[in-house]
Amino acid sequence: MDTPIIQTKELVKYFKTPKGDLHAVDGVNLSIQRGQTLGVVGESGCGKSTLGRTILRLIEPTAGQVLLDGKDIVTCSRAEMQEVRKRMQIIFQDPYASINPRMTVSEIIAEPIQVCRTMTNKDEINAYVVELMRTVGLAERLINTYPHELDGGRRQRIGVARALALNPDFIVCDEPVSALDVSIQAQILNLMMDLQESRGLTYMFITHDLSVVKHISDHIMVMYLGQCVESAATDELFRNPKHPYTQALLEAIPIPSLEYRDKEMQVIRGEVTSPVNPKPGCRFAARCPKAMAQCRESDPLLKEDAAGHSVACYLYADPPICGS
Amino acid sequence: MEHIAQTVVVPKIKKKSQLASILHRYRKNRLAVLGLLIFLVLVFMAVFANFIADYDGQAITQNVRNRYMAPSAEHIFGTDALGRDVFARVVFGARISLSVGIVTIMFSLTVGSVIGAAAGYYGGKVDNTLMRIMDVFLAIPQTLMAICIVAALGTGTFKMLIALSIAQVPQFARIVRSAILSVKGQEFIEAAKAYGSSDVRIILRHIIPNAMGPIIVQATLSVATTILNITMLSFLGIGVQAPTPEWGSMMSEAKGQLRNFPYLVTIPGIFIALTVLSLNLIGDGLRDALDPRLKN
Amino acid sequence: MSSVTERLLEIQNLDVIYKTDEETVYAVNDLSLSVYKGETLGLVGETGAGKTTLALSIMKLLPERTGRILKGAIHLQEFPVTAMSEADMRALRGEMVSMIFQDPMTSLNPIHPIGMQIAEMLLLHKKQLSKAQIEERVDQILTLVGISPDRKGDFPHQFSGGMKQRVVIAIALACEPQLLLADEPTTALDVTIQAQVLQMMKRLKDDLGTSMILITHDLGVVARTCDRVAIMYAGEIVEMGRVEDLFQGDYHHPYTTALFGSIPNLTKKTKRLQAIEGLMPDPTNLPAGCKFHPRCPRCMEICQKEAPGAADRKGHQVRCHLYAEAAKD
Numbered sequence: 015m016d017t018p019i020i021q022t023k024e025l026v027k028y029f030k031t032p033k034g035d036l037h038a039v040d041g042v043n044l045s046i047q048r049g050q051t052l053g054v055v056g057e058s059g060c061g062k063s064t065l066g067r068t069i070l071r072l073i074e075p076t077a078g079q080v081l082l083d084g085k086d087i088v089t090c091s092r093a094e095m096q097e098v099r100k101r102m103q104i105i106f107q108d109p110y111a112s113i114n115p116r117m118t119v120s121e122i123i124a125e126p127i128q129v130c131r132t133m134t135n136k137d138e139i140n141a142y143v144v145e146l147m148r149t150v151g152l153a154e155r156l157i158n159t160y161p162h163e164l165d166g167g168r169r170q171r172i173g174v175a176r177a178l179a180l181n182p183d184f185i186v187c188d189e190p191v192s193a194l195d196v197s198i199q200a201q202i203l204n205l206m207m208d209l210q211e212s213r214g215l216t217y218m219f220i221t222h223d224l225s226v227v228k229h230i231s232d233h234i235m236v237m238y239l240g241q242c243v244e245s246a247a248t249d250e251l252f253r254n255p256k257h258p259y260t261q262a263l264l265e266a267i268p269i270p271s272l273e274y275r276d277k278e279m280q281v282i283r284g285e286v287t288s289p290v291n292p293k294p295g296c297r298f299a300a301r302c303p304k305a306m307a308q309c310r311e312s313d314p315l316l317k318e319d320a321a322g323h324s325v326a327c328y329l330y331a332d333p334p335i336c337g338s
Numbered sequence: 339m340e341h342i343a344q345t346v347v348v349p350k351i352k353k354k355s356q357l358a359s360i361l362h363r364y365r366k367n368r369l370a371v372l373g374l375l376i377f378l379v380l381v382f383m384a385v386f387a388n389f390i391a392d393y394d395g396q397a398i399t400q401n402v403r404n405r406y407m408a409p410s411a412e413h414i415f416g417t418d419a420l421g422r423d424v425f426a427r428v429v430f431g432a433r434i435s436l437s438v439g440i441v442t443i444m445f446s447l448t449v450g451s452v453i454g455a456a457a458g459y460y461g462g463k464v465d466n467t468l469m470r471i472m473d474v475f476l477a478i479p480q481t482l483m484a485i486c487i488v489a490a491l492g493t494g495t496f497k498m499l500i501a502l503s504i505a506q507v508p509q510f511a512r513i514v515r516s517a518i519l520s521v522k523g524q525e526f527i528e529a530a531k532a533y534g535s536s537d538v539r540i541i542l543r544h545i546i547p548n549a550m551g552p553i554i555v556q557a558t559l560s561v562a563t564t565i566l567n568i569t570m571l572s573f574l575g576i577g578v579q580a581p582t583p584e585w586g587s588m589m590s591e592a593k594g595q596l597r598n599f600p601y602l603v604t605i606p607g608i609f610i611a612l613t614v615l616s617l618n619l620i621g622d623g624l625r626d627a628l629d630p631r632l633k634n
Numbered sequence: 635m636s637s638v639t640e641r642l643l644e645i646q647n648l649d650v651i652y653k654t655d656e657e658t659v660y661a662v663n664d665l666s667l668s669v670y671k672g673e674t675l676g677l678v679g680e681t682g683a684g685k686t687t688l689a690l691s692i693m694k695l696l697p698e699r700t701g702r703i704l705k706g707a708i709h710l711q712e713f714p715v716t717a718m719s720e721a722d723m724r725a726l727r728g729e730m731v732s733m734i735f736q737d738p739m740t741s742l743n744p745i746h747p748i749g750m751q752i753a754e755m756l757l758l759h760k761k762q763l764s765k766a767q768i769e770e771r772v773d774q775i776l777t778l779v780g781i782s783p784d785r786k787g788d789f790p791h792q793f794s795g796g797m798k799q800r801v802v803i804a805i806a807l808a809c810e811p812q813l814l815l816a817d818e819p820t821t822a823l824d825v826t827i828q829a830q831v832l833q834m835m836k837r838l839k840d841d842l843g844t845s846m847i848l849i850t851h852d853l854g855v856v857a858r859t860c861d862r863v864a865i866m867y868a869g870e871i872v873e874m875g876r877v878e879d880l881f882q883g884d885y886h887h888p889y890t891t892a893l894f895g896s897i898p899n900l901t902k903k904t905k906r907l908q909a910i911e912g913l914m915p916d917p918t919n920l921p922a923g924c925k926f927h928p929r930c931p932r933c934m935e936i937c938q939k940e941a942p943g944a945a946d947r948k949g950h951q952v953r954c955h956l957y958a959e960a961a962k963d
């Protein structure tokens with residue numbers, strides 16, 4: 015296999031809080047191949063955004079490595095980072111908070127180019143901005159409007175155009191469609207898939223919406239309280255979810271079809287526990303219907319099977335631990 | 339892709355410069371325009387004072403025979419206890435009051451902003467250290483602090499200016515810091531970091547423009563406080579030295595005669611009020627004009 | 635639902651506007667619907683479709699200065715809501731009809747314990763109850779929504795999102811209203827918590843026999859919990875019928891079809907989603923004719939001029955010119 019474009023090794027981010035260390039990201043290993051999409055799913059507060067931002071070094075990791083084409087960027091100097099930044103961008107969830115309300119559409123899209131000086135000629139920049147606007151489906155006449163004059167879908171397109179401005183290879187998409195209505199959501203998802211195809215982009219697509227993640231991802235990673243609990247190719251994960259949390263998650267999605275109407279929902283009880291100084295053991299044990307004694311004693315390790323399907327759960331320990 | 343790039347035409351829609359659209363929005367606000375007009379008149383008065391009145395002859399020279407003359411054609415604002423022309427004193431007083439007021443704010447705003455911006459943006463230890471120092475300053479009443487600084491530096495208009503500026507720094511640091519904190523966490527700041535903007539650029543281009551509203555309003559209000567502070571220092575004899583005309587000291591010199599010759603107090607008072615009012619209107623107008631969301 | 639069941643809510647030709655100095659928003663336009671005893675009606679639509687406005691009109695809680703019911707009538711059993719005074723309406727709220735607001739996290743008072751907030755609702759409406767009886771009822775209600783009565787002295791911030799939502803539901807159900815208006819009650823929750831809350835609401839509804847209007851934009855939630863569905867677009871109901879009618883067959887409004895096409899399907903692999911082109915119409919300046927026509931892939935000439943009426947096939951109504959023939963039958 016080729017070197018993955020993005021890889022993390024035991025990536026850790028703890029936030030200091032008055033009550034202790036908050037384990038936002040706790041030893042995540044992932045790798046994404048060029049041109050592919052890794053979907054990251056999990057409940058709010060499980061550390062998806064922190065993971066994405068740590069990979070981009072918008073947040074400094076507490077420990078671990080982030081490799082871009084095999085080279086660790088955590089140790090990069092400021093100047094080296096400047097080059098790295100051109101290759102990795104981010105699209106945000108909130109189409110209102112993610113663009114500067116005091117700048118016009120063209121200023122917003124041109125900013126990255128001016129900052130990185132990839133172009134200096136004014137007319138050239140202007141032409142490039144127009145081209146980008148066309149690419150993301152924004153009418154040219156909007157070039158001098160301010161964001162507040164536009165709706166959420168169009169604002170999100172501005173965010174996409176800004177992320178594309180430096181012609182990056184890798185984009186972290188942090189819930190880019192969660193704040194949008196379904197019909198607009200579909201427009202943006204289509205746009206993102208088209209862009210991936212035409213530009214060979216690699217995505218890390220963060221969301222809590224499983225139907226979206228299934229639609230767009232090649233590979234899925236399920237997170238629970240800062241850890242990766244399961245990771246597999248999309249079809250494999252949906253066909254054969256192994257971790258009890260993944261199973262619960264799939265069970266809980268309301269499917270817009272009557273087939274599942276009368277099926278009794280297997281609702282898991284309890285709520286996400288605190289990520290501050292978590293006790294050793296599987297983080298899901300408190301809610302897990304299949305929890306065993308050893309689940310509460312030590313962390314289950316992520317184990318990969320021959321088909322590349324990894325899961326961190328004692329039910330799949332090898333050899334299976336039965337009672338002993 | 340290349341094909342598209344070649345055929346792209348730069349849009350014909352003419353881009354309105356930022357400044358032009360700010361001016362456009364400002365002009366729509368009638369009160370703000372009025373404020374600006376009043377202020378310009380006051381500034382004009384201060385700059386061309388020499389052509390309007392005679393400094394030595396009218397504003398300084400005492401003329402005991404002309405004491406307490408009511409306003410008339412010759413002395414439109416009357417004369418004061420020492421027979422000096424009040425109009426001339428008001429005109430020349432504008433120089434001191436306006437320049438000290440404005441220069442003080444410029445200075446304290448700049449220093450306060452740098453401190454507040456650093457504290458708000460970097461947070462943590464930087465924030466703690468800077469803001470604790472500011473707290474110490476804040477704990478001392480502004481005027482008291484100005485008095486202490488003047489006492490330490492010695493009297494004189496320039497030294498007074500320094501004293502007043504230092505006294506205002508902590509409050510600007512506070513306001514700038516909190517304005518920055520309210521903007522700092524937003525995602526567009528993170529986006530700017532993601533494409534490698536420097537800290538200075540982020541602060542100047544993204545944070546300050548979005549945090550400017552409260553800062554501008556406070557700055558214009560502070561000009562008023564400063565003018566009143568000058569009065570106070572003058573009153574204590576450590577501000578503007580007599581017989582230099584200055585609005586605040588004119589008022590305090592005349593306050594014993596408030597009942598008999600009220601115009602001696604009210605006229606400089608009106609000028610102080612006009613300055614403060616015009617600056618407030620300008621401040622409000624600017625805040626709104628700088629915000630594209632309030633286009634209409 | 636058979637037609638013999640009793641009608642609880644009836645809305646006829648309702649028009650609601652928001653009038654401000656600068657503009658008039660046409661939020662609800664000529665809307666008619668009924669809710670029968672014991673059923674759950676799903677009200678589906680995108681942001682700005684007028685769902686919340688409709689619920690607020692039923693509660694008579696439209697913003698006083700701007701919101702106005704222009705025309706039409708709302709009846710809650712025998713009570714003519716539109717014609718009632720504020721004082722009479724206050725008695726009806728809570729007892730007859732209750733609402734769970736879109737943002738449940740802020741509809742709890744942060745400085746009172748949750749038990750007290752439930753008791754307050756009871757005190758307001760059930761004046762005959764003694765103190766002990768109220769306490770007992772609070773315990774009962776909390777147990778019902780799956781919160782231990784021991785926690786009634788706790789404050790809202792001590793609960794997680796899903797639990798707060800359950801407290802809000804407990805307050806709404808305290809006086810056993812006949813009709814519950816739930817405005818996107820699970821939109822802010824995670825899926826696993828959403829599943830818990832939905833399951834609980836379903837159970838409560840069955841136990842108490844409450845009728846419900848469930849406002850949502852999630853067709854999956856509708857499929858799981860609703861008996862009938864109304865699809866709203868630009869202040870109108872464009873399609874209404876039993877869930878079976880909506881999720882099956884091909885007698886559908888083009889907007890409904892488009893809505894289904896634009897959600898990623900979990901069970902089938904599709905390459906592209908069928909996005910609906912264009913945007914929601916400007917509610918201050920709605921298009922003439924069918925309000926969906928600028929975005930409709932099947933738009934005809936007549937659609938641009940004439941507003942279609944509701945064509946009814948055995949209680950399944952579609953407001954579209956494509957089915958004009960059926961309307962005449």
Ligand SMILES: Nc1ncnc2c1ncn2[C@@H]1O[C@H](COP(=O)(O)OP(=O)(O)O)[C@@H](O)[C@H]1O
Nearest residue numbers: 029036038057058059060061062063064065289
């Ligand atoms: N800057 C921060 N300081 C302290 N805690 C934080 C910070 N950012 C996020 N957290 C905490 O880290 C955890 C993970 O947050 P986040 O990555 O935003 O989750 P998600 O995106 O999955 O919802 C949460 O418990 C959150 O409260």
Ligand SMILES: Nc1ncnc2c1ncn2[C@@H]1O[C@H](COP(=O)(O)OP(=O)(O)O)[C@@H](O)[C@H]1O
Nearest residue numbers: 652659661681682683684685686687697700917
């Ligand atoms: N208080 C208000 N003043 C003016 N317009 C309003 C007000 N509340 C809602 N609207 C407008 O009315 C329309 C319907 O809003 P709403 O009922 O909240 O829709 P939904 O709940 O379906 O998202 C929208 O266009 C909205 O902008």
Ligand code: SF4
Nearest residue numbers: 924927930937954955
């Ligand atoms: S009436 Fe016409 S425009 Fe409207 S939905 Fe039907 S076909 Fe489309």
Ligand SMILES: [Mg+2]
Nearest residue numbers: 059062063064
């Ligand atoms: Mg997040």
Ligand SMILES: [Mg+2]
Nearest residue numbers: 685686687736
């Ligand atoms: Mg609503």
